[in-house]
Amino acid sequence: MAVTLNETPSANRLHIGIFGKTNSGKSSFINAFSGQKVSIVADIAGTTTDPVYKPMEIYPLGPCVLIDTAGFADEGELGALRMEKTRLAAQKTDAGIILFSGRDMKEELDWFRYFKEKNTPVIPVLSKADTYEQEEKSFLISQIKKETGVTPCCISSVTGEGIQEIKENLTRCIPEGYGNRMITGNLVSAGDLVLLVMPQDIQAPKGRLILPQVQTLRELLDKKCRVMSVTTDQFTGALEVLAAPPKLIITDSQVFSYVYERKPSASMLTSFSVLFAAYKGDIHYYVEGAKAIDTLHADSRVLIAECCTHAPLQEDIGRVKIPRMLKKRFGDTLTVDLVSGTDFPEDLTGYDLVIQCGACMFNRKYVMYRIDRAKKQQIPMTNYGVAIAHLSGILPYVKIPE
Numbered sequence: 001m002a003v004t005l006n007e008t009p010s011a012n013r014l015h016i017g018i019f020g021k022t023n024s025g026k027s028s029f030i031n032a033f034s035g036q037k038v039s040i041v042a043d044i045a046g047t048t049t050d051p052v053y054k055p056m057e058i059y060p061l062g063p064c065v066l067i068d069t070a071g072f073a074d075e076g077e078l079g080a081l082r083m084e085k086t087r088l089a090a091q092k093t094d095a096g097i098i099l100f101s102g103r104d105m106k107e108e109l110d111w112f113r114y115f116k117e118k119n120t121p122v123i124p125v126l127s128k129a130d131t132y133e134q135e136e137k138s139f140l141i142s143q144i145k146k147e148t149g150v151t152p153c154c155i156s157s158v159t160g161e162g163i164q165e166i167k168e169n170l171t172r173c174i175p176e177g178y179g180n181r182m183i184t185g186n187l188v189s190a191g192d193l194v195l196l197v198m199p200q201d202i203q204a205p206k207g208r209l210i211l212p213q214v215q216t217l218r219e220l221l222d223k224k225c226r227v228m229s230v231t232t233d234q235f236t237g238a239l240e241v242l243a244a245p246p247k248l249i250i251t252d253s254q255v256f257s258y259v260y261e262r263k264p265s266a267s268m269l270t271s272f273s274v275l276f277a278a279y280k281g282d283i284h285y286y287v288e289g290a291k292a293i294d295t296l297h298a299d300s301r302v303l304i305a306e307c308c309t310h311a312p313l314q315e316d317i318g319r320v321k322i323p324r325m326l327k328k329r330f331g332d333t334l335t336v337d338l339v340s341g342t343d344f345p346e347d348l349t350g351y352d353l354v355i356q357c358g359a360c361m362f363n364r365k366y367v368m369y370r371i372d373r374a375k376k377q378q379i380p381m382t383n384y385g386v387a388i389a390h391l392s393g394i395l396p397y398v399k400i401p402e
Helices: 026-034 078-090 108-117 134-148 163-174 212-224 232-241 254-263 272-280 284-297 317-330 364-376 385-391
Strands: 014-020 050-058 063-070 095-100 124-127 195-198 226-230 248-251 270-273 301-306 335-340 355-356 380-381
Touching: 014 026, 014 078, 014 108, 014 254, 014 380, 026 050, 026 095, 026 163, 050 254, 078 108, 078 364, 095 108, 095 163, 095 284, 095 301, 108 134, 124 134, 195 212, 195 232, 212 226, 212 248, 212 272, 226 232, 232 254, 248 254, 248 385, 254 272, 254 317, 254 385, 270 272, 270 385, 272 364, 272 380, 272 385, 284 355, 284 380, 284 385, 317 335, 335 380, 355 364, 355 385, 364 380, 380 385
Parallel strands: 014 063, 014 095, 095 124, 195 226, 195 248, 248 270, 301 335, 301 355, 355 380
Antiparallel strands: 050 063
8 A cells, every 4th residue: 555645654653562472462462452453362372473563553652563473482493484583573673562471481581681782672561460369470570570670560451451551661661752853854944945856767656656755755844845846857947947946955866966967056965865874774874884885896795785575677776776886886796685675684794885775664773773783793884875976976965964
């Protein structure tokens, strides 16, 4: 389904991951927490296989994605694959809820420490609280508090006990200002004229705008900016009819050079991809990483990480255009590997550079996880738009939001 101007994309929603053993009550909890029958519930261990991502509105948290994961104790070859999906879900989690069930708490505590190490807010929960005798319940509460330093919420999906308390705890533990990041940052304000250059080529599905364009346009309208949108061939004509130059020009990175050569000197220039590099990732790390392009040679290896999993398109920016630009400069023996979706390798040490797309389909938590992995392995990383600007020699003249 196409994203409308009034719909919050999943990548911009608070991702709440639910973790626990098989049959610990995760799916029942999600149904009670959301007030909807989101997940299938059964007494058979391992009912949830792949994680279930369910976007919804939850008061007072706002737009969320609830992630129902496979259980910790999932065994066998298929269980190992399910656990890999659970680890991926953890990388996307903005706030974690860990369901404790019974005296064996080793795996729950391992996951609790994992989130603490990642500075991810995490709430310990005693699940199925209505099934314990008071003495056993008190013992479990004291053990969880002893190991985590936090008094757990006691919940029952049957009686509704603790559900509201968890919502209140989540509200308190979410960092202040979460969700307030702006795509255009401090570049423009109310009344400023902004010109968007948006090629409607094969990259843009017929009848729709691509997601970064939709989100940027909506933000500019919310900021009360005056917005004009044109395709590349109408760019110079648009400038001629304007009484004054636009304060900011936002272009598709693929036509960076064309727009730069023709823009008014008074207008700032950036691209949708550069804006999303700052919005979703670490723009300063990307800019620094772009310098590594100059150190590449004919035998270098570059990894291009595409978030979308669409079928290859003619003149695709990640699969065709950027590799062509690199090989034109360093020779055809330069190796360019491509991964898409969540197929991002754990070991990056075989690469001299990683080039990440704008990541409009991923939440910031997961993009920062990738960046952190590259930093720890000391592998330079940059972004499509930043890389194209550097290869075109105009990166110093591209405006970066703060």
